[in-house]
Amino acid sequence: MINVLHLTNSLNYGGLERVVIDICRHLDKSQFRPMVACIRWKGPQAELLADQGIPVVVLKNRSSFMPKHSTFLELKKVIKENHIDIIHSHNTGPLLDAIAARFVSISFPKIVHTDHNRVKWPDKSKYMFFERIASRVVSSFVAVSEDAKNNLVFFEKIPADVIKVVDNGISVEAFQQFIGTADVTKRELDLQRFKYVIGGCAVLRKQKGITYLLQAMPEIIKEVPSVCCVIGGHGTEREALEALVSELGIEEHVRFIGPRDDVEKILPIYDVFVLPSESEGLPLSLLEAMAAKRCIVATSVxxxxxxxxxxxxxxxxxxxxxxxISAAVVHLLKSPEDRNRFSFKAFRCVNENYSASAMAMAYAEIYKRSLGANLYGGFPCGRGKVER
Incomplete structure (x- = not known):
C-alpha cells in the first residue's frame, strides 16, 4: 500500500481543490491510501472526502521559535504518524513546506509537485526562482496543461523534459443525473420569467474576465430581451462587478448566486455557458460545463x-x-440547432479525454515511478538521477 499525502492551502471552492478531491476519490484504493493536509484551513469541500473516509487534517504551527506561518514541523509529524511515501504538493506555498518537511524527516518521502495555472505570468521573482530550484529536488514536476508547461519553461527556465503534463479531469458521471432538472432549479432561483439563461460559475477575481461578460450584456439584452446572466461563485471582485451591473443599468438581467457546492445542479440552467477568462490553464469549470452538455462560449486562452x-x-x-462575446452568445441563443450540436460534441470530448479516472490513473503511474527511483538506485533530495 502506497500512502499519499496531498498538501494544499485548503479545500475551499476552486479548481485546484477539486482536482485534489477527484484524485483522492479515484485512486485505486487497493494500491493507494490518500489523505490531505491543509495549511490554512479545511474549507467546505473537505466534507466530500470525509464522506468517503479519506482523512483531512489542518497543519498548525505550534513552535514558538519558528515564523508564524511555518508549518513544516507539524507536517513532519503527519508524515511520520501516517508512514507517508509520497507528498503531493499543489502550487508554490505547499511545495516549500513539503521540501522543508522532507529534509527533516527520517523517511525522506518522495515529492510529486503539481503546478496549477497562475493568475498571471510572470509571477513574483522569488516564487519563480524557488520553483526552478525545487524542480531539481522533487521526484516529479507536473503541469496541468501544455500551455502551463510552456509558461514554466519560458518564465522559470525549467527544462522541458523535467515537466510532465497531466490534464485536469472531472467525474463526468456526476453531472448526468441533473441534466433534466433545469426547470426545477430555475424555479428555486426565481428565474421562470426568463426564456434564456447565460453565465457561469467561477472564483470572482479579475483573471476570470466577468467584467467583459457584463459589458456584453446590454447588446445581448437588446437582441434577446428575455435573457438573464447568472453568475455563481465568490471572490474579491464581487463588489466591483455589482457596481458595474448598476452602472450599466442591467440589474433586472443579472443574478449573483454566491458560492455553490452543487454546481452539478446549477449548470443545466445555462442555455449558453460563458467562460470569459483573461488567462487559464485547463479550467475545471469548462470541463464541468462540457460534462453537463452545455453549449459554450469561451476565450481562446x-x-x-x-x-x-x-x-x-x-x-x-x-x-x-x-x-x-455578445455576438457569439446572441448567435447561439437564436440558433438552437447550433446549441445542440456544440453541446453534444462537448460532452463527447470531455467523456473521452478528460475524466477524473484517467487523471487519477496518470498520477498513480507517476507515484509508482517516483518510488521506483528510490527502490532502484535513486537518491534522496535530488542527489543523482531521479526517475521522471
Whole structure:
C-alpha cells in the first residue's frame, strides 16, 4: 500500500481543490491510501472526502521559535504518524513546506509537485526562482496543461523534459443525473420569467474576465430581451462587478448566486455557458460545463482551445473582447440547432479525454515511478538521477 499525502492551502471552492478531491476519490484504493493536509484551513469541500473516509487534517504551527506561518514541523509529524511515501504538493506555498518537511524527516518521502495555472505570468521573482530550484529536488514536476508547461519553461527556465503534463479531469458521471432538472432549479432561483439563461460559475477575481461578460450584456439584452446572466461563485471582485451591473443599468438581467457546492445542479440552467477568462490553464469549470452538455462560449486562452477542439465543441472568442462575446452568445441563443450540436460534441470530448479516472490513473503511474527511483538506485533530495 502506497500512502499519499496531498498538501494544499485548503479545500475551499476552486479548481485546484477539486482536482485534489477527484484524485483522492479515484485512486485505486487497493494500491493507494490518500489523505490531505491543509495549511490554512479545511474549507467546505473537505466534507466530500470525509464522506468517503479519506482523512483531512489542518497543519498548525505550534513552535514558538519558528515564523508564524511555518508549518513544516507539524507536517513532519503527519508524515511520520501516517508512514507517508509520497507528498503531493499543489502550487508554490505547499511545495516549500513539503521540501522543508522532507529534509527533516527520517523517511525522506518522495515529492510529486503539481503546478496549477497562475493568475498571471510572470509571477513574483522569488516564487519563480524557488520553483526552478525545487524542480531539481522533487521526484516529479507536473503541469496541468501544455500551455502551463510552456509558461514554466519560458518564465522559470525549467527544462522541458523535467515537466510532465497531466490534464485536469472531472467525474463526468456526476453531472448526468441533473441534466433534466433545469426547470426545477430555475424555479428555486426565481428565474421562470426568463426564456434564456447565460453565465457561469467561477472564483470572482479579475483573471476570470466577468467584467467583459457584463459589458456584453446590454447588446445581448437588446437582441434577446428575455435573457438573464447568472453568475455563481465568490471572490474579491464581487463588489466591483455589482457596481458595474448598476452602472450599466442591467440589474433586472443579472443574478449573483454566491458560492455553490452543487454546481452539478446549477449548470443545466445555462442555455449558453460563458467562460470569459483573461488567462487559464485547463479550467475545471469548462470541463464541468462540457460534462453537463452545455453549449459554450469561451476565450481562446491556455488549454481552452485544446479542450474545445479549436472551436469544434464550442465558440472561441478573443480575451477581453465584450463585442465578440455578445455576438457569439446572441448567435447561439437564436440558433438552437447550433446549441445542440456544440453541446453534444462537448460532452463527447470531455467523456473521452478528460475524466477524473484517467487523471487519477496518470498520477498513480507517476507515484509508482517516483518510488521506483528510490527502490532502484535513486537518491534522496535530488542527489543523482531521479526517475521522471
Amino acid at each position: 491556455g488549454a481552452v482551445p485544446k479542450a474545445l477542439e479549436d472551436g469544434r465543441c464550442g465558440i472561441l472568442v478573443p480575451p477581453k473582447d465584450s463585442e465578440a
